Amino acid sequence: MLQKKEAETARRDALDISGLSLAVSRSGTDVPLLAGVSVRVARGETVGLVGESGSGKSLTSRSALGMLPRGARTTGGVTVSGVDVLGADRRTLRELRRTRVSMIFQDPRASINPVRRVGDYLTEGLRARGVSSREAAERAPDLLDQVGIRDPRGALRRFPHEFSGGMLQRVMIAGALSTEPELLLADEPTTALDVTTQAEVVGLLKTMQEAHGTGMLFVTHDLDLAAAICDRIYVMYAGRIVEEATGASLFRSPAHPYTRALLEASPSVHGEKAVVKAIRGRPLALAEAPSGCSFRDRCPLAEESCAEGVPPYRAHGASTVACLRPEEVAP
Amino acid sequence: MTLTIPRLRAKAARGRRRRPLTLVLATAFLVLVAAMGLLAPVLAPHSPDETSLLNALAPPGTEGHWLGTDSTGRDVLSRVMHGARLSLLAPLGVVLLSLVLGTAIGLLAARAGGWVDAVLSRGMDIVFAFPSLLLVILSVAVFGPGLTAPICVLAIAYTPFIGRVVRSVAIQEGARPYLESYRVMGFGELRVTLRHLLPNVLPVIIAQSALSFGYALVDLASLSYLGLGVRPPDADWGSMISQAQSAILQGSPWSGLMPGIAVLLTVVCVNLLGEHLGGSISGKRSEET
């Protein structure tokens, strides 16, 4: 009986967001933020969620924790390891956050309480789920050791301001993995760090995730970075998913004009494309997006038909894409 | 001479903001109290010193004595009106004196910098942290009763209140390029400070003055309540409450409550105004902590 249940858990996705729409009301009017977002992360899989600021990618990842904006109304479903997040009461949510999901935030210096010791931060998640302080303290040095912090025992007694940003991000990773979660949400975990540290932290994150067999949703604005470490990638624009593909194929042959623009806008590490093209216009939130395809205002391929409705998802090459003319998007 | 002086942005911000009703009411009340005090000899229905033992301790609403009478039958309304004069004038004196002192010290500290700034700032910190009421009480011990010494001592006690803010604003404003351009044009330091820096710190000074007016009013009324302030036959709201103390214990609280209400409402209104002025400034300029 128990074994059967465990086998079932193994088959369940770590995260399943299906058709999630979300709106908040601000001074009487409804402001839509997400529309029909579907994201799936299998256990042990690394999935990227890529988009510009305001696209709703952070909101999507936070919905997995049940951390929605005040007064948010939702349709669709969010399940984490089979637990319905949107319908969960406060206790279930707390239990879920303590045991199944962990999040790594963008700015480690703002994310770790500055007046408490690093050891306190590290074991807070463990203690919240009922592990005794003594047992948590015994596990703590090992947790820091795993993320490559020297003198872990000494580090536990120090305060956050005595660490560099990169070291603090390691502490946050150790804290996130301390509860052995099935799903790890990483919200721009390297944006606040300098370039050399970024590579180290990403490498560490990937190693830890593989070692623990955790599913990871990696939220970033950096498509190159996502393509380098993710099995699959979702590209998000103005509160919608516009393309989904495996990391490699997305990089080789983008099917959505926005994905392509993103690739062209990033300085390439591969050397050839020296010219960085900025994307015309500014990124839009869902509420200010035009009817039909949200990207049509900025899209070089836009035609009148793009205004007629939100393009349905269709298969194109290795991608699933919400565009009427993916064949015109040159690789 | 085509340079334009950037006016303090707070001014524009204040104009744009809708004035809430409470603020209008507060201003109206203060104007009313001030007018009552000014016109007390004309408006007051009775002489404030006219006693009538037959009419002692009449409750509010009594014919001819709207706010009742005190333990010697004096009309409370007339006394509150006359009491407004000293109750408002004395703190006004405090504010004017501390205004001059605070602005001078604040500007001096800001423009001089170095050890002058360090000494002045530390001194203001110490005075600021010491309770002003204790200072006035001690001043009475030295100089004897009356209002002159307390007003001077309170003016010193409230100097940091204005000086510290003037200093911090002057340092921020003084770093702006337009002042530098005046110096380059060969204007003297004193002239630049007085003509161009002072107008910019003015809104802050006004806001802080309003708040310290409220505090000074409370301190001086407390002093009179303790019997160390105004001397009879003069009376302010504090001394009226003090004289009503025994009546309160005998169950006739009105002659003490009325001046108490006058103090309370005046301070609430002054604080509202001061905080509004201060708020519209610090809304634009994050205050030092």
Added chain:
Amino acid sequence: MTMARTFATRLGLRALGAAVTILLASLLVYGSLFLMPGDPVLALTGGRRLTPEQIEALRHAYGFDRSFAQGYLDWAGGVLHLDFGTSLTYQSDVGALITSRLDVSAPLIAYAASLALLFGLGLALLSAVKGGRVNRAMAVVASTATATPPFVSAIVLLAVFAVGLGWFPSTGAGDGGPADRLWHLTLPAIAMALVSFGVLSRVGHAAFTEELRREHVEVARSRGVGGAALITRHVVRNALAPLVTVIGVLLVSLFAGTAVVETAFGLDGVGSLLISSVSRRDFPVVQGIALIAVVLFVIVNTLVDLVLPLVDPRAAAGRKAAP
């Protein structure tokens, strides 16, 4: 100022600053005798009829027969041995007089401080967490409390709860044991605490609201930390630094507040002793209380400065950036 200072240097500097403040204040307290118009002995005796021997004794005790410096040093030496002179009214030792009055004033200050802290910070926390209507109601309560002078709240409390309803005694500190004393001191403590309560609830509200918005609170929430643990560990704990400073200022102002409240409620405490001594021109007593006030003030401020780095580890490091 960006230079990182060790704890020991800091302690030394604080002690030095405290000593200088006390020295200056004591000079002022002693020297104020000479500020008074006329013969300092006459000022000191306040017009009392004294025998020539008594006047001569005073002249000697205050060093008027010596130079100012010598007089001050002798007087200060006495003060250091807790010899504040003799009260002219009570003909007793000033130190003993003040100490006996502390039986009323110390519990009164402690009572008022507890009320202000408990209700002020409680209300601040409640309104910061709840927001909305609670928040607006709190703002009105807090600004009214802040603007109510102790002598006004004292007469209102007297009129309503002592005379009107008869729930509490109107005068005296009681002498029937701790419970009786508490009962007698309740109204005075409320009158004294009201302004501090208002200030604390406003400052506390601002501090708590700011800390609630911090990202690490959100992060803790994302880890399933909630309820009381979240509030105490991440909000209250972090707001302590700004609050400690304000609490220090309020404690000193409560000491000054005893003057008004003890007079209003007929309590025989240090505050009412100060007032009666000022009106009777009993200068040795006034000097003694003034010195105690200054020392208390310096102690509280030094404590605040020493506690701050414990509360905020970043302050301890002199805000030095991470290596």
